[in-house]
Amino acid sequence: MSIITHFYNALKGQGNLNELAMDNMRLNASYPINELHGINEVSLGYWQHLQQALPDIERKPMIEFSSDYQGAQWIAATGYFIGTFSNNLFDIPATHKTLYLRFTELVKLEQGKIADYFIILDFLDVMNQAGVNPLRKSLGHDGLIMPPSTMDGLNPVSSSTESADITEKLVMDMLDELGRFDGKSLESMQLNKFWHNDFMWYGPAGIGTTRGIKGFRKHHQGPFVFSFPDRVVDHKATIIKKGHYVATGGWPHMHGSHLSGGWLGLPPSGKNLELRVMDIWRREGNKLKENWVGIDIIHMCKQMGLDVFEMMKLSNNL
Structure with a gap:
């Protein structure tokens, strides 16, 4: 144990x-x-x-x-x-x-x-x-998150340093690519270089699970990057790696100004928010196959001036 x-x-x-x-x-x-x-x-x-x-x-x-x-x-x-x-x-x-x-x-x-x-x-x-969530239904799929399709999450098949280094470089290069958004087209971020076509993104409640690059862009990335156009990932975040797995995260791990509407259906607050984010990535071959994502959505809403717990009690007469 x-x-x-x-x-x-x-x-x-x-x-x-x-x-x-x-x-x-x-x-x-x-x-x-x-x-x-x-x-x-x-x-x-x-x-x-x-x-x-x-x-x-x-x-x-x-x-x-x-x-x-x-x-x-x-x-x-x-x-x-x-x-x-x-x-x-x-x-x-x-x-x-x-x-x-x-x-x-x-x-x-x-x-x-x-x-x-x-x-x-x-x-x-x-x-x-x-049954008391006061926010709108997730764009992606709500429900239980799946384990790795390889079923080796508790005992990664490969534990070599070389394999872990390859996975880390792929993840960090991909994060750099996410920073190349031109503010106009989601295709300015060439995710096809880093993600399998059937890539699974297991997002938190409020966003949900998405499948493939198209699903990711439609159900999460599009609403997010247009709502937070100046978002910045903190590359000083902790990096944990073993074989085909890499975890990244920080407290916070990202900052961004909430300047437009659309994300979670919420109006823009105009405030600069800090995001508590943790990611676990699984590489398959030379591309990423799965990503488990934790985001403290309720903390983000609190910074916008929205107390989700109070909203829950009011909307459900609790």
């Missing part, structure tokens, strides 16, 4: 947290959790909320791998917390049915213990499952 699995077992009382996490560990999580410091704050301000809502909660990663970055060991993972939604979660009404709480995370270890924990929890998808 990974240290993250042991960490959650310890949070449940089945182990010693002090052996797994630094006393001053930092957790950065989706809004409304945000930043917590120390094991006690993490237990009360993060885990207690999840475990109270889902008493039989279980963490089920579909991808998890580690590598060194800037002299420290990092772990990247994505999957679901699964349990019976028995009690409200941040005022999202309990359904008393099985809940799939999607997560994407980057975890930094120091001296063999968890020092920094970054996690995006898709609370908007929880609202979808409870």
Whole structure:
């Protein structure tokens, strides 16, 4: 079992947290959790909320791998917390049915213990499952996210340094290409050089899953880049790589001015927003095949002046 699995077992009382996490560990999580410091704050301000809502909660990663970055060991993972939604979660009404709480995370270890924990929890998808999402329906497909089609996310077939370096270069070159948008045509970004024709983009609730370059442009990229024309990706983001997999992310990972309408059907706020984003990419051959994306959509809306949790309560008379 990974240290993250042991960490959650310890949070449940089945182990010693002090052996797994630094006393001053930092957790950065989706809004409304945000930043917590120390094991006690993490237990009360993060885990207690999840475990109270889902008493039989279980963490089920579909991808998890580690590598060194800037002299420290990092772990990247994505999957679901699964349990019976028995009690409200941040005022999202309990359904008393099985809940799939999607997560994407980057975890930094120091001296063999968890020092920094970054996690995006898709609370908007929880609202979808409870039938109380106040935002419009996703343009892409809503629903459960698929694991890698190769089914090797927990044990990548290739772990060679050479393979990981090839994957990293492909991802970074592709991100450079995304920065070449001319402000007029989506085709100014030549994604066909980097993506398979049937590329799968597993986006968060509010955007949804898209298939192929055409689907990506129609259901996410078009509305996004025209709404945030000056968006900038922070290339200083953490990079974790193993074989055909690469994870990138930061807190924040991107900035952009919300200058036009269209994205999520929301009017432009005119504000410069920071985006908490994490990506996990899978390479197949010389192109990218799949991408699991975590974005803190609710945090973006908060910066626009929209409190999605308050909107949820008002629109559903909660």
